[in-house]
Amino acid sequence: MTIEVWLERRAEDMARLLGRLVAVDSENPPGRALGRCAEVLREEMDRLGLAPEIIPVADPAGGSADPCVVRGTAGDGDGLVYFHGHFDVVPAQDRAQFTPVRRDGRIIGRGTADMKGGIVSMLYGAAAAKALGLLGAGRIVLHLVCDEETGSVAGAGHLRAAGLIDPAALAMLTAEPSGGGIWNAARGAVSVRVDIQGREAHVGQAHRGVNAFQHMLHIARPVERYAAELAERHTGFPLNPADAPGSMLVVGGASGSGANFNVVPGAAYFTVDGRYNPEEDLEAELRRLTALIEGAAEEVGATVSVRTTQLQPSAGTGQDHPAAATLARVVGDVEGAPARFELCAGILETRWYAQLGIPAFGYGPGRLDVSHGPDEYVEEAAMRRCAAVYARYASAMLA
Structure with a gap:
């Protein structure tokens, strides 16, 4: 069975999970419902066989509801690729944004593009790679953090400080809304x-x-x-x-x-x-x-x-790095068009990994121009294509 067929058969499950995540109003600031959102992720990761655990973290600013990191694993070999995402979202313009709307191949609601849709793609990409035996002698470790929208010191910063990011990792991907481009650098x-x-x-x-x-x-x-x-x-x-x-x-x-x-x-x-x-x-x-x-x-x-x-700090991995070249090839194969590299106009959590020498990239199904806005959405087909990219990339890097 191909990755694409495996994912297509689970299209409804992916849409349903994104709807559940959007319905949790994990706005940050102030850091609302973080523990509740983490529990939804834990349940789905457990169902997908991704061995989840919830790691409580400190809240430097105070006021957040159960700040935590959700960590999971697919595979058990020595080679390592990180999938990284955040489940906090910026405050909504209207409370109705936490009622997901599915229409014309899109799911509309707060956080669909940035980046709960990308998290769904990562979970199902990792699950596909595991189910189809594509991980070889390696593994995917998933890190889902709670505070990217307010600086990421509590979430990704904790991972770094606690030694939970292995400098020997082969690559890191974060599912930020890159709109089909590969963000190999960030400001x-x-x-x-x-x-x-x-x-x-x-x-x-x-x-x-x-x-x-x-x-x-x-x-x-x-x-x-x-x-x-x-x-x-x-x-x-x-x-x-x-x-x-x-x-x-x-x-x-x-x-x-x-x-x-x-x-x-x-x-x-x-x-x-x-x-x-x-x-x-x-x-x-x-x-x-x-x-x-x-x-x-x-x-x-x-x-x-x-x-x-x-x-x-800024972060960057050269286009000529083998990990970048592999990602470009995989994206081109899935999308049917040459991949393009771009500098992200903002900052990315790739920096926490790049500082340890890990090649790190942003690539996700959402679009930056609708993220944080009142009509935020993600294309369902783009979520599945990105999930295929994640699975193929992990397979290629861990082969």
């Missing part, structure tokens, strides 16, 4: 929060106050100029035509100030969030960003503090 991330202190005063005696909002406006201007400069620094990695080639910086994605309209604002804050191309030195850019902020504050005598909230 790094630098995020900071800038807090400005002033002094409150009644509007009738505004001259007695120190306006933190006005100071914030002055401090943000050089950061905006820095953002424009970054946008002109173009990557050498191939990109999706819809993505900009420069590093991206958002100034003021979150901001605020003051206690009331008739009081001089005694405090203000704004955030800076950047996605840096792999060619950039993140530590050097963080130092420069901090110096710009502190220098502007000094110009107006402002009291400012800069807190780094995220510093995550």
